[in-house]
Amino acid sequence: xxxxxxxxxxxAPDPILKLRHALLEAIRVEEKEATEKDGxxxxxxxxxxxxxxxxxxxxxxxxxxxxxxxxFVKPSNGDDGYLIREGTRIGDLAAxxxxxxxxxxxxxxxxxxxxxxxxxxxxxxxxxxxxRFKEEPATGTRTVSTTLILADRADTDLxxxxxxxxxxxxxxxKARIERAAPAEDLxxxxxxEAQMEEALGTVEGEDxxxxxxxxxx
Numbered sequence: 301x302x303x304x305x306x307x308x309x310x311x312a313p314d315p316i317l318k319l320r321h322a323l324l325e326a327i328r329v330e331e332k333e334a335t336e337k338d339g340x341x342x343x344x345x346x347x348x349x350x351x352x353x354x355x356x357x358x359x360x361x362x363x364x365x366x367x368x369x370x371x372f373v374k375p376s377n378g379d380d381g382y383l384i385r386e387g388t389r390i391g392d393l394a395a396x397x398x399x400x401x402x403x404x405x406x407x408x409x410x411x412x413x414x415x416x417x418x419x420x421x422x423x424x425x426x427x428x429x430x431x432r433f434k435e436e437p438a439t440g441t442r443t444v445s446t447t448l449i450l451a452d453r454a455d456t457d458l459x460x461x462x463x464x465x466x467x468x469x470x471x472x473x474k475a476r477i478e479r480a481a482p483a484e485d486l487x488x489x490x491x492x493e494a495q496m497e498e499a500l501g502t503v504e505g506e507d508x509x510x511x512x513x514x515x516x517x
Contacts (some may be wrong), residue, residue: 314440315364319428323354323451324443327365329420334372334382344382345371346393346416350443353423366441392445400450423451 328349335342348368355361370390372382384394386408397414398407405412427447430438 314431315361315366316430316438317361317364317428317441318430319355319357319361321356321425322352322361322428323356324350324424324426325353326419326422326424327351329417331416343371343373345369346390348419368442370445389445393448396445396448396450400453425449425451 326348330347332345332347334344346369348370349365350368351363351365352361370393372390373385373388375381375383376385384390384407386395391408393416394414395407397416397419398405398410398412401414401418402410402412407414425447426449427444428441429444431440431442432438
Protein backbone atom coordinates (compact mmCIF):
# COMPACT_ATOMS: atom_id res chain seq x y z
CA UNK A 301 0.00 0.00 0.00
CA UNK A 302 1.53 3.30 -1.05
CA UNK A 303 1.87 6.36 1.14
CA UNK A 304 1.33 9.99 0.20
CA UNK A 305 4.47 12.12 0.10
CA UNK A 306 5.12 15.82 0.50
CA UNK A 307 8.42 17.61 -0.10
CA UNK A 308 9.34 20.59 2.06
CA UNK A 309 8.92 22.92 -0.89
CA UNK A 310 5.40 21.62 -1.48
CA UNK A 311 4.15 22.46 2.01
CA ALA A 312 1.93 25.52 2.17
CA PRO A 313 3.61 28.36 4.08
CA ASP A 314 2.42 28.97 7.61
CA PRO A 315 -0.10 31.82 7.87
CA ILE A 316 1.18 35.14 9.23
CA LEU A 317 -1.65 36.97 10.97
CA LYS A 318 -2.22 39.83 13.37
CA LEU A 319 -5.71 39.89 14.87
CA ARG A 320 -6.92 41.84 17.87
CA HIS A 321 -9.57 39.27 18.81
CA ALA A 322 -10.18 35.83 17.35
CA LEU A 323 -12.33 32.91 18.43
CA LEU A 324 -10.19 29.77 18.30
CA GLU A 325 -10.74 26.08 18.92
CA ALA A 326 -7.97 23.88 20.31
CA ILE A 327 -8.26 21.03 17.82
CA ARG A 328 -5.32 19.13 19.28
CA VAL A 329 -3.14 19.58 22.38
CA GLU A 330 0.11 17.67 22.91
CA GLU A 331 2.57 17.87 25.77
CA LYS A 332 5.93 16.77 24.43
CA GLU A 333 8.85 15.64 26.58
CA ALA A 334 12.41 16.89 26.30
CA THR A 335 14.38 15.11 23.62
CA GLU A 336 17.88 15.06 22.19
CA LYS A 337 18.56 14.80 18.48
CA ASP A 338 21.81 15.18 16.60
CA GLY A 339 23.53 16.24 19.80
CA UNK A 340 21.10 19.08 20.46
CA UNK A 341 18.76 19.34 23.45
CA UNK A 342 15.10 20.14 22.81
CA UNK A 343 12.96 21.51 25.63
CA UNK A 344 9.63 19.97 26.58
CA UNK A 345 6.70 21.98 25.31
CA UNK A 346 2.97 22.14 24.87
CA UNK A 347 1.90 22.23 21.21
CA UNK A 348 -1.60 23.39 20.32
CA UNK A 349 -3.22 23.00 16.90
CA UNK A 350 -5.58 25.98 16.71
CA UNK A 351 -8.38 26.61 14.24
CA UNK A 352 -9.78 30.11 13.74
CA UNK A 353 -13.56 29.89 14.07
CA UNK A 354 -14.20 33.63 13.84
CA UNK A 355 -11.58 36.29 13.12
CA UNK A 356 -14.00 39.03 14.32
CA UNK A 357 -13.45 40.80 11.02
CA UNK A 358 -14.92 39.72 7.70
CA UNK A 359 -14.28 36.03 8.14
CA UNK A 360 -11.49 35.84 5.57
CA UNK A 361 -9.24 34.05 8.06
CA UNK A 362 -11.89 31.63 9.34
CA UNK A 363 -10.96 27.89 9.14
CA UNK A 364 -7.21 28.68 9.08
CA UNK A 365 -5.24 26.32 11.33
CA UNK A 366 -1.77 26.74 12.85
CA UNK A 367 0.49 25.13 15.43
CA UNK A 368 1.39 27.18 18.50
CA UNK A 369 4.19 26.13 20.86
CA UNK A 370 4.70 26.99 24.53
CA UNK A 371 8.12 25.82 25.70
CA PHE A 372 9.25 24.99 29.22
CA VAL A 373 12.46 26.70 30.39
CA LYS A 374 15.59 25.85 32.34
CA PRO A 375 15.75 26.93 36.01
CA SER A 376 17.42 30.31 36.42
CA ASN A 377 19.78 28.86 39.07
CA GLY A 378 21.29 26.44 36.57
CA ASP A 379 19.75 23.27 38.03
CA ASP A 380 18.86 20.36 35.78
CA GLY A 381 15.39 19.86 34.40
CA TYR A 382 12.75 22.25 33.15
CA LEU A 383 10.02 24.30 34.74
CA ILE A 384 7.13 26.67 34.17
CA ARG A 385 8.30 30.21 34.86
CA GLU A 386 5.99 33.11 35.54
CA GLY A 387 6.23 35.74 32.82
CA THR A 388 6.96 33.32 29.95
CA ARG A 389 4.56 31.95 27.34
CA ILE A 390 4.31 28.60 29.11
CA GLY A 391 3.74 30.48 32.38
CA ASP A 392 0.91 32.47 30.81
CA LEU A 393 -0.65 29.27 29.46
CA ALA A 394 -0.46 27.58 32.87
CA ALA A 395 -1.98 30.63 34.58
CA UNK A 396 -4.81 30.64 32.03
CA UNK A 397 -5.44 26.91 32.52
CA UNK A 398 -5.49 27.20 36.32
CA UNK A 399 -7.88 30.13 36.26
CA UNK A 400 -10.26 28.66 33.71
CA UNK A 401 -10.20 24.97 34.67
CA UNK A 402 -9.45 25.10 38.41
CA UNK A 403 -12.13 27.48 39.70
CA UNK A 404 -10.22 30.72 39.26
CA UNK A 405 -7.01 29.48 40.89
CA UNK A 406 -3.76 31.44 40.71
CA UNK A 407 -1.23 28.99 39.29
CA UNK A 408 1.81 30.59 40.94
CA UNK A 409 0.20 31.33 44.30
CA UNK A 410 -2.19 28.43 44.93
CA UNK A 411 -1.48 24.74 45.46
CA UNK A 412 -2.76 23.68 42.06
CA UNK A 413 -1.54 21.85 38.98
CA UNK A 414 -2.94 21.75 35.46
CA UNK A 415 -3.45 19.19 32.73
CA UNK A 416 -2.80 21.03 29.47
CA UNK A 417 -4.67 18.40 27.45
CA UNK A 418 -7.89 19.51 29.19
CA UNK A 419 -7.83 22.39 26.72
CA UNK A 420 -8.40 20.10 23.74
CA UNK A 421 -11.77 20.84 22.16
CA UNK A 422 -12.23 24.11 24.07
CA UNK A 423 -13.01 27.44 22.44
CA UNK A 424 -10.77 30.34 23.37
CA UNK A 425 -10.63 34.06 22.67
CA UNK A 426 -7.15 35.44 22.01
CA UNK A 427 -5.16 38.01 20.08
CA UNK A 428 -2.86 36.71 17.35
CA UNK A 429 0.52 38.05 16.30
CA UNK A 430 3.24 37.09 13.82
CA UNK A 431 5.80 34.63 15.16
CA ARG A 432 9.30 35.95 14.59
CA PHE A 433 12.80 35.95 16.05
CA LYS A 434 13.89 39.49 16.94
CA GLU A 435 14.08 41.47 13.68
CA GLU A 436 13.95 38.46 11.38
CA PRO A 437 11.01 38.01 8.98
CA ALA A 438 7.93 36.41 10.50
CA THR A 439 7.66 32.62 10.12
CA GLY A 440 4.07 32.06 11.18
CA THR A 441 1.39 32.99 13.71
CA ARG A 442 1.13 32.55 17.47
CA THR A 443 -1.30 33.56 20.17
CA VAL A 444 -0.49 36.53 22.38
CA SER A 445 -0.22 34.35 25.46
CA THR A 446 -1.39 37.05 27.88
CA THR A 447 -4.76 37.35 26.13
CA LEU A 448 -6.08 33.77 26.40
CA ILE A 449 -9.65 33.63 27.73
CA LEU A 450 -12.06 30.70 27.70
CA ALA A 451 -14.92 31.73 25.42
CA ASP A 452 -17.61 30.04 27.54
CA ARG A 453 -16.59 31.94 30.66
CA ALA A 454 -16.52 35.22 28.78
CA ASP A 455 -20.11 34.47 27.68
CA THR A 456 -19.35 35.31 24.07
CA ASP A 457 -20.66 34.07 20.78
CA LEU A 458 -19.69 34.41 17.14
CA UNK A 459 -21.73 37.58 16.62
CA UNK A 460 -20.21 39.75 19.35
CA UNK A 461 -18.09 42.77 18.48
CA UNK A 462 -14.67 43.55 19.94
CA UNK A 463 -16.25 46.12 22.27
CA UNK A 464 -18.84 43.60 23.52
CA UNK A 465 -16.11 41.03 24.14
CA UNK A 466 -14.17 43.49 26.31
CA UNK A 467 -17.33 44.33 28.27
CA UNK A 468 -17.90 40.63 28.97
CA UNK A 469 -14.52 40.16 30.66
CA UNK A 470 -14.74 39.89 34.42
CA UNK A 471 -12.56 42.09 36.60
CA UNK A 472 -10.61 38.99 37.68
CA UNK A 473 -9.86 38.10 34.07
CA LYS A 474 -8.72 41.65 33.33
CA ALA A 475 -6.46 41.56 36.39
CA ARG A 476 -4.93 38.24 35.28
CA ILE A 477 -4.14 39.65 31.85
CA GLU A 478 -2.64 42.83 33.30
CA ARG A 479 -0.39 40.82 35.67
CA ALA A 480 0.88 38.60 32.88
CA ALA A 481 3.98 39.13 30.80
CA PRO A 482 3.88 41.75 28.02
CA ALA A 483 3.01 40.47 24.57
CA GLU A 484 6.38 41.50 23.13
CA ASP A 485 8.49 39.36 25.50
CA LEU A 486 11.11 37.22 23.77
CA UNK A 487 11.07 33.72 25.18
CA UNK A 488 14.43 32.46 23.97
CA UNK A 489 13.30 28.89 23.63
CA UNK A 490 10.37 29.99 21.46
CA UNK A 491 12.64 32.33 19.52
CA UNK A 492 15.12 29.57 18.79
CA GLU A 493 12.18 27.50 17.58
CA ALA A 494 11.08 30.18 15.15
CA GLN A 495 14.64 30.74 13.95
CA MET A 496 15.17 27.05 13.27
CA GLU A 497 11.87 26.76 11.41
CA GLU A 498 12.84 29.66 9.17
CA ALA A 499 16.38 28.46 8.55
CA LEU A 500 15.62 24.76 8.09
CA GLY A 501 12.04 24.82 6.86
CA THR A 502 10.97 22.34 9.53
CA VAL A 503 7.36 21.23 9.75
CA GLU A 504 5.30 23.20 12.24
CA GLY A 505 5.10 21.36 15.54
CA GLU A 506 8.55 19.75 15.35
CA ASP A 507 10.99 20.40 18.15
CA UNK A 508 13.58 23.16 18.06
CA UNK A 509 16.93 23.24 19.90
CA UNK A 510 17.46 25.04 23.16
CA UNK A 511 19.79 28.04 23.28
CA UNK A 512 23.26 27.25 24.55
CA UNK A 513 22.92 29.53 27.54
CA UNK A 514 20.08 29.73 29.99
CA UNK A 515 17.79 32.75 29.36
CA UNK A 516 17.57 35.37 32.08
CA UNK A 517 14.69 35.02 34.52
